Amino acid sequence: MKEKETILTSDGLKKLEEELENLKTVKRREVAQRIKQAIEFGDISENSEYEDAKNEQAFIEGRIITLEKMLRNAKVIENEDVGKDTVTLGSTVVLKDLEFGDEFKYTIVGSVEADPDANKISNESPVGKAIIGHKKGEVVEVEVPAGKLEYKIVDIL
Incomplete structure (x- = not known):
């Protein structure tokens, strides 16, 4: 295996x-x-x-x-592997919660490095999975235990 x-x-x-x-x-x-x-x-x-x-x-x-x-x-x-056009592993993104208007800044990392307290979320988490491959300005729907959340990708840093 x-x-x-x-x-x-x-x-x-x-x-x-x-x-x-x-x-x-x-x-x-x-x-x-x-x-x-x-x-x-x-x-x-x-x-x-x-x-x-x-x-x-x-x-x-x-x-x-x-x-x-x-x-x-x-x-x-590597930093040079991380683009600014599309959300990928290593991207730092600014998301806006469309229901409440709150903005969050997250870095997408592998599951080993995930640390929500340090704003590092896993690519395997619901939010991480939902936003990977999307571009700035797009709205993504995230399935969470509490239901569906909608986030707008405000920026990819």
Whole structure:
């Protein structure tokens, strides 16, 4: 089975590489030290420090495997790949809610980088899916659990 492609901006790629490096160099060492200290306390069968450290170690190793797989299958969207005519991955768009008149500014990113609090929405989200491929001035309909929303693409930055 083919592994899923991970779509990233260059910033997203850098963040994942930094996280992986931190897990491999700093976190692995810290958890190994915690396990060593817990073993020094004696009987590990009823040692919660040891159990916690082993669980954290398993989490770290799992995350390292996940990050390595994501980076191996990364497709980086470069700034020069992002046009100003049509909404694509990497585009920053200004949308106007036609019902309430509110304007929102979003950057369309791959699902790995999605962070609604930072106005980064996934290309797989309802809004992201709806606006990709559309041009400035177009009105798009977005199916959401609450019903249908209409947005006008005010600008592509």
